[in-house]
Amino acid sequence: MSVASADQLPPKATSQPGGRSELLQAWQRFRANRMSLVGLTLIILLVLIAIFAPLIAPYDPITDIFRGVRGVGPSWDHPFGYDHLGRDLLSRVIFGSRVALLVGLVATGISVLVGIVIGAVAGYFGGWVDTLLSRLIDTLMAFPIIALLVVLAAVLGPSLVTTIVVIGFTGWARFARVVRAEVMSLKQQDFITAAKAVGVRDWRIIWRHLLPNVMGPVIVLASLGIGGIIILESALSFLGLGIRPPNPSWGGTLADGRAFILRYPHIAFFPGLMIVITVLAFNFLGDGLRDAFDPRNRD
């Protein structure tokens, strides 16, 4: 038997007919859950709003400053009212969705990638590599992450890129822990032993045979984590360490609103409402995915 044909050995969960039907089953379980469909719909809407923000927003979020209407409340022409400088709040909130989704999705993507690589390496190779990486994971898990974020954002200078990079590179420990545990249990199984016996290279085993099998829990964990990351981003912006004014972000607008909370309460109300809707949507989606991928959790 040649190495090439050994590679054709079907990985467990992605074998051609079986894999499709398993995904299909997951999709059917997901579809049966009304709340997760609501979540998915909301997320698609939000993504569309973020992409087409310049077309949807009635005014420019930064340069259109109206005179004499600082902090004036909602009206027909300006459904969310004006902010403390006289800018259209609706337009600022629409553009703010870009920041929230960009940070939520990209930072989660970075965390997942780093977590998978480190978790897979630690779990597969074991030994001193595992000991070293596990201590690193422990350290990151024991770190008050918000403290690290605040300090790093201050060090690197607050900006969109900083926020994404900092959140992405500090949040991978959870994913690494899950991937490591899954890989450790999977590598004992016969199909891995078989692949090793016929001489498949380590990286190919990890990539083709192990990773497809750990993606389920990782996807669930990621979708449940996005909401938390969006809250984290707005918390950073709220503290003045995220997106810098005058660029519109929900957390930043909330911070503007805090300064005028008793005079113009609507400034803080609308961006917060958008955060709640977005986070809720991702949480519904995550709950649905968890139930769909892990039948043990089903009612």
Next chain:
Amino acid sequence: MLSYITRRLLQGALVIFLISLITFAVMRLMPGDPVYMLLGEGEIRISQEQIEAIKAKWGLDRPYYEQYLVWAWNLLRGDFGDSLIRTGVPVREMIFEAIPVTAIINVIALFISLAVAIPAGIWAGVKRNSAFDYASAVGSTLGVSLPNFWLGLMLIVLFVLYIPQWFGDIPLIGKIPPFGLRSWQGYILPVLVLTTEQLAVVTRVMRAATIEALGQDYVRTAYAKGLAKYVVITRHAVRNALLPVVTVIGFRIAFILSGTIVVETVFAIPGIGRLFTDSVFRLDYQVVQSLVVVLAVLVVLVNLLTDLTYAIIDPRIRIE
């Protein structure tokens, strides 16, 4: 048992060492020089010699590894040094002034939320798919999706702006101040915010754990031998279902800063969250470094206590 604790403490010491090293390194990378922060830029003209003198006094002229060793050694002896910015005030004093403020608010919130969430979670789990179960599911999902700083701001609007406008002062309580802790009424809103968040988390966990426990074989056995439903639930199911809640409580205590940092900013509360952000903005190395290490020690100890509590509550868990 003893060897287990020793091993965990040694691992914890390693983690704390790494954290102190990372924090120290990151703080030195910060743009800006604390000396200028201390003097106020441009206000007073000072000579290069004076700057050197100040640096020498604080040891900022020495190589980084020496600065780290001095700081770490002093920390081990319980000497946190003096604040760089609030001249002469010992960091230990600042931290120990802030801890009780944060602790009081969080402990009250934790007690209230446990008292409500544990029974609510059990009830939702026992009466699965009932109206109460759905209501608590929607409520707790909403609760975990609310950013606590927004909730805080909205409560300020409601309790300080609208309710007095509509009804006058609140009976028995009177005026609720929007910021600060000068009177006991100042505690109401921050506690309310932290309670809401924890209520949601604990209810979710308690419900899931109850459902899991009710599906176990030993529960079926208990029913089979004719025990009353009430006894089965309280004595067999709930006792095991409480385990995950212990983890959640441990997590809340360990990561107290994450829960409190933004809330303290919203309500202008002089706790560790405010101390931390203020010190970062003022480049007060000593305070930030020491605070991070203190919090890391807290995480390590609470995690160990959580695992030991597990072993005590659940005799099936053996500590190797």
